Amino acid sequence: MATVSANPARAEASSTARALREAVFAGIIAFGLFVLYVGLKTDQNISNELILVQRWGLLAIFVGVAMVARFIGVLYVQPFLKRRRTAKSEASDLELQPSYFRRNFSTIAIIALVLYPPLMVALFGTQGSLKWVDNFGIQILIYVMLAWGLNIVVGLAGLLDLGYVAFYAVGAYSYALLSTHLGLSFWVLLPLSGLLAAVWGMVLGFPVLRLRGDYLAIVTLAFGEIIRLVLINWTDVTQGTFGVSGVAKASIFGIYSFDVGAANNFAKVWGLPMSAAYYKIFLFYVILALALLTAFVTIRLRRMPVGRAWEALREDEIACRSLGINTVTTKLTAFATGAMFGGFAGSFFAARQGFVSPESFVFLESAVILAIVVLGGMGSLVGIAVAAVLMIGGTEILRELTFLKAVFGPDFTPELYRMLIFGLAMVVVMVLKPRGFVGSREPSAFLHERKSVSSSFTKEGHG
């Protein structure tokens, strides 16, 4: 080794040789793995006989990608990571001063979000902004809000809830049914749906009071399914799988309406050309406000007795009780508060879609919301928001990647790979950052100054 390191040119050559060797190995392994799955494909011909289709070209692409990736990995990525690690261990933690951007991240993000719709209108025109405000903006913000709501239950109180989408459904159906049958407005029904969802949160909370961890997860999962099955089968009220359609739109506090025929239609009053974009922009600000409300409430609650009790409950239930905390009410308030925000998001969802059906509230939704919370780092609002942007924005982006059709042929639909990429992304994030994007818990009380000790030094939280 000594002679090698003494001669940089030879070291370079030897590492290139090693990279080449490993690339060849990777190629052989990839060939062995894929030759039967990718290289050969069984198919039926016109006379219904089973034939083998040979796809050597595709196999070559697979093997080639594996070889190139391994070569680059060995030659560039590994030394880079090694350099970074040594640099990190040399630099003292105390000297690291976070950048201006990092320190004011939330303020900058909120300003950017407020400016987002006008910017999109300026860039893509009124009609063109529709996609960006609706598919990206509103869609992501709904998930941000849901994840922040679930964060109260999972991140703060440490109660693993796999059926969160049930409360989302309760909120959505509350708005859809009460507005179509009673004709109440969005602004009346928004708090009401939140309240109803909170009641259902308590209903779920009571039977699971004694459960923790895996057991709790299973029961909440079942609860989510029960709600969905009730929605499907109680056809008299919910119209089953057909769903409730023609749900009323939200109005700007009754002053301006977004119904096309209405006299006080927003576009008509202001003499603007008719477009759905105004409604979407309005909805964008509504969901932004709702999401920020969720964040605000979470931040405030964390400093209040009930929030502290939630966090203590997550850490150690027995210690909680010996300190005089009533764990029953603490758990119930956590479920109810989390469910309430789910209900808000649900009624917003119904107003936005104009249509609700049980299909929107499948288990996968719960899993996605939970995945966002875990990826973001349980308990961290900023981390969760970033995770929501990546996960939901990422899947929306996949729809836009039409250029991939040029590479993989016209049949290629990137959306179909959504779950594959989703899973891969989760594995990668959990390997690199096991505690999520923002893994350290921000203390809620200080005596003199903040001093942070990385939470990776403390033991893994339970439950």
Added chain:
Amino acid sequence: MTPILQVKAVETYYGNIRALAGVDVEVQKGEIVCLIGANGAGKSTLMMTICGSPQARTGQILFEGRDITRMPTHEIARLRIAQSPEGRRIFPRMTVYENLQMGASLDNLKYFDEDVEKMFTLFPRLKERQSQRGGTLSGGEQQMLSIARALMARPKLLLLDEPSLGLAPLIVKGIFEAIRKLNETEGLTVFLVEQNAFAALKLSHRAYVMVNGQVTMTGGGRELLANPEVRAAYLEGGRH
């Protein structure tokens, strides 16, 4: 004078297994009382029974003359019986400061500022570590935090379950010294469960010896320390 804590003929079961077989213990106000015994004698069970989990199947537990046998744990804690449970049970991801806040949650932090200063004078080490997460503390520091957290509730009775467990002798000495100081200056009543019989007996006014779920011997701390039976059973092998 009626004792602050009376345990009368208490039997506690884990399923069908009887862990406490009719225990009688009394603690007077202003006393340090300790309970010594071998592993599995039921010391910690008695401690937990006083706190209401598990609850006693038969017998009675009185606190200030009031029956607390069937009360839920958090209501017992609200009567100002503070506990530093076995295994410390601090909140690992909360800072030292936040842990102390949790201790003061009974009064909703009314006396927090003045009490926290008191804790920091009692355990100066905690002051240095105040913004550190509980889980990053050493064992001794965690024990100090556990006791300090219990004291933040301004208890009338402090229950300590094996405060010396797994700690270096010097740290044990420090912790016991702190308990003695609190008892002398503020008249704090302490009920202590210990394996470290020598240090515990030296500290206590009175002591109970527990064997197989029953109290077999009782007397003054120094008195039991001199007792040949106790010496043979719990103090052989020298001073811990």
